[in-house]
Amino acid sequence: MATKTAPASAAPAEESPQAARTAGVSSEGVTTVSEGATGPQEPAATRGQTSIAAGVVEKIAGLAAREVPGVHALGGTLSRTLGAVRDRVPGGRASASRGVKVEVGQRQTAVDLDVMVEYGVPIRDVARDIRENVIAAVERMTGLEVIEVNVSVVDVRLPDDEVADDEPRVQ
Structure with missing residues (x-):
């Protein structure tokens, strides 16, 4: 350089x-x-x-975390609820950085993720896979060194928790 x-x-x-x-x-x-x-x-x-704006790092980390099998969603209950309302508003779109916080320095970054996992998956393995995927994506795309990825599992999605998004609630 x-x-x-x-x-x-x-x-x-x-x-x-x-x-x-x-x-x-x-x-x-x-x-x-x-x-x-x-x-x-x-x-x-x-x-x-x-x-590179912090929002860019948040989006990269959010998309990388969502790619990991066993991750159902990112964000706490309130942020997912508000996000679902925003997603249904005409012109609204899903936020790739929901549930992601980053601290970006000159050459390094740290990432905090709030994650909802699927019931039955080994949480330690999912957290490890999230770390590996997020670090690889952020470092490859931004050139910043990722010093830590903190994963907070805030919820578990049970198989019968919600109606599928494609199915209407009423007929």
Whole structure:
């Protein structure tokens, strides 16, 4: 990764808002992954910056966790209920980051997940698979190092808990 260098005779300048953003997390939750370089002598791929919003990491982690067999849903009871109402509103759409919280730094991230599992699955195995899948997806797609994935199993879906989503409640 190329880094910015200043001439030896250059005096330190006041930090600009742009420089503050490259130092780590901004107030909008956006993180800089690479500082970038400037000048015609630098390769085109290194000119500029790459920043990743916390919401992007949340979506990646949420989708990766949902791919694991044995995971029924993400989020606590209240967030799933509110999400189901929002999903049924015309124009509403499912939130990929429901039940996911992340803390994103300059080069690392931590992920917290609230998970509802299917009855009968080994919870330790599902949690391990969630960690492996989330870490692989986030690190591959963002380049950030995932330092931890905390899995909270908040509920178990019993086989006869709910009516299938495709079936209407009344005929």
